[in-house]
Amino acid sequence: MTILDISKISKRFGGLQAVDQISFSVAEGEVVGLIGPNGSGKSTTLSLIMGVVRPDTGSIKFQGHEIAGHATHAIAKRGMAMVFQHSRPLHRQTVLENIKLALLPDTIFQLFTGRQIEEQARNAARRVGLEDVLDQRPDSLPFADLRRLELAKALAADPAILLLDEPFAGLAPSETREFSELIVSMRDAGQAIVLVDHNVKAVSGLVDRIVAMDAGQKIAEGTPEQVTSDEKVREVYFGKSLDTVEKTRERKHRVGEHRLLDVNIESVHYGRAEALRNIQLHVEEGEFVSVVGLNGSGKTTLFNSLLGFVAYQGDIQWDGQSLRGKKPADIATGGIALCPETRELFTHMSVLENLELGGHALDNADRRAQVDRIFELFPRLRERAKQSAFTLSGGEQQMLTIGRALMQKPRLLLLDEPTLGLAPLVIENISDALDKLQQDSGLTVLLAEQNLTFAVQHSNRIYLIETGSLQWNGAADRFSEEVGADIL
Ligand SMILES: Nc1ncnc2c1ncn2[C@@H]1O[C@H](COP(=O)(O)OP(=O)(O)OP(=O)(O)O)[C@@H](O)[C@H]1O
Ligand SMILES: [Mg+2]
Incomplete structure (x- = not known):
């Protein structure tokens, strides 16, 4: 039984055809994957289905009813929910209140009574742990x-x-496995799912079918094996990485x-909680060093200490001088740039304005030349130079964050x-660019990652951090052997 039938939907933003005559269907209890390069129109397609964005043309039938162009709350009421690419909880409300609020898609139609809402919300919270x-x-x-929490809001x-x-x-990886199990349990409970993700291994393991997009159009559809071995998909999405992903660069x-x-x-310390303890770590000029560890293990706190954003006991020496007590702005001018996880x-500024701000300390000619280099590195950003950063796709925002640093x-x-959020081909391009920057200008890199493959491939040395303290350090090629490739 088909639950969702999408036929030739399109959406144009200004001069850009973001979604171009996309058609596919989803059967009851089926899991369909949607993959494609950054900016290929995946999130926009989901937004069109959910009624967050209005399609220019095309039809979307949900359980036999036409919903194209309908309001989001009306579509939600029919039994559809969406988990957005970025978490946006209400920070003044508790977790439970956030989930309860998700059960009130609008003020006119209340889906459930007060007691029901409480129960539904608690149930959803329990399901996701x-x-x-x-x-x-x-x-x-x-x-x-x-x-x-986002998942609970959608499931509620x-x-x-x-x-x-x-x-x-x-x-x-360990969290991805937990989330995959959760998705399997949803499917087993009869829920149909459309899944967008760049972790193709995880997607392939979960879905019945994959639809691949490029530049707004559907370029392939079939089983995971068929689509991931499709020549066009490999060319625009994977690059060489399918073959080289395990090899050390x-x-x-x-x-x-x-x-x-x-x-x-x-x-x-954050209040009474100890976030880092006895961190001894060094980086030689020209080195590529990685700090790997789970979410919450202390990687971002370490970076914030380096940049003078948080107070620490101990000392950090930069180029032979102590950074203790220095202001973040002075540390940045001294030659340390951060590409933050949170972007x-x-x-509200354009791509170009964001880049120019990043290079505010350079003189005009130098700044222009550097913008050009960034555009060479990320041709997509050149095409989007005047677009406001807010409307960029997830991957395009990540490119801009790296470019600005x-x-x-x-x-x-x-x-x-x-x-985070980048298509395999773009990760490969960034790898090449980092290699080139290191060769040409002796750039030194300190990377915080959970993506062990990326970290091991690029690093000279690796530090493993767990709950705020170092557990292992050594040459990258010893990591898999001594620590294991699936430690995270
Ligand atoms: N409101 C908007 N105005 C202008 N352009 C937009 C707008 N929303 C999206 N775009 C553009 O449409 C294209 C498709 O974006 P979309 O977010 O659907 O890509 P995506 O496939 O989800 O990419 P990613 O994998 O990077 O998340 C992008 O190039 C984006 O810059
Ligand atoms: Mg997206």
Whole structure:
């Protein structure tokens, strides 16, 4: 039985055909994957189905009823829910209140009575494993729990079909496995699912069928095996990475003998909680060093200490000088640039304005040249130069975050989960670009990652961090052997 039947839907934004005559259907209890390069129109397609964005043309039949162009609350009421690419909880409300509010899609039509709402919300929380944090506020939750909260909000109304936009992004492999099990249990309970994610391995293991998109159009459809081996899909989406993903990249850059960074943190506290303890870590000029660990293990706190955003006991030496007590702005001018996990883009400014702000300390000619280099690195950003950062796709925002950090022409680049939300081909391009920057300008990189494949492939050395302290460090090629490839 077909539950969702999409026929030739299209959406244009200004001069851009974001979705171009897309058709596919979903059967009851079926899981359909939607894959494609960054900016290919996947999130827009989900938004069209959910009524968040109005299609220009085309038909969307949900359980036999035409819903194209209908309001989101009306579509939700019919039994559809969506988990968006970015978590946006209400931070003044508790976890339970957030889930309850999701059961009130509008003020006119109330779906359930008060007692029902309470029960439905608690049930949804239990299903995703949030029952112990119901009274906490979202900003105190670890990243994976925030994604759980989004899932609980969507599940609460017991939808017949669920649209999931990148549920695995930013999750460690162990968390991805937990989320996959959750999706399987939803499918087993009879829910149909449309799943968008760049973790193709996870997607392939879950879905019955995959639809592949490129530049707004459908380019392939079939079983995971058929679609992932399709030539066009490989060309626009995977690049070479299907073959090379397990191989270590050749490290061509030379590492100097100059110690650029010397970290000796005794501890970092947030209130009474200890976030970091005895972190001894160093980076030589030209090196590529990774800190790997789960969400909440302390990677971002470490970066925030380096940049002077949080107070620490101990000392950090940069180029032979102590950074203790220095202001974040002075540390940045000194040559350290951060590419934050949370992106922190100026969303109301254009792509170009964001880049120019990143390079505000450069003189005009230098700034223009650097913008050009970034555009060479990410041709997509050149095409989108005038678009406001707010309307960029998830992957395009990530490209802009990396580009803006590079605009500072840093000596040390701090990358916090740069692969989050990026298509395999783009990750490969970034790998190549980092290699080139290291060779040409001796760039030094400190990476925080959960994506072990990416970290092991690029690093000279690796530090493993667990609940705030270092557990292992050594050469990257010893990591798999001594620590194991599926530690996270
Ligand atoms: N409101 C908007 N105005 C202008 N352009 C937009 C708007 N929304 C999306 N776009 C553009 O439409 C294209 C498709 O975006 P979409 O978010 O659907 O991509 P996606 O396939 O989900 O990509 P990703 O994998 O990076 O999340 C992108 O190039 C994006 O910049
Ligand atoms: Mg998207």
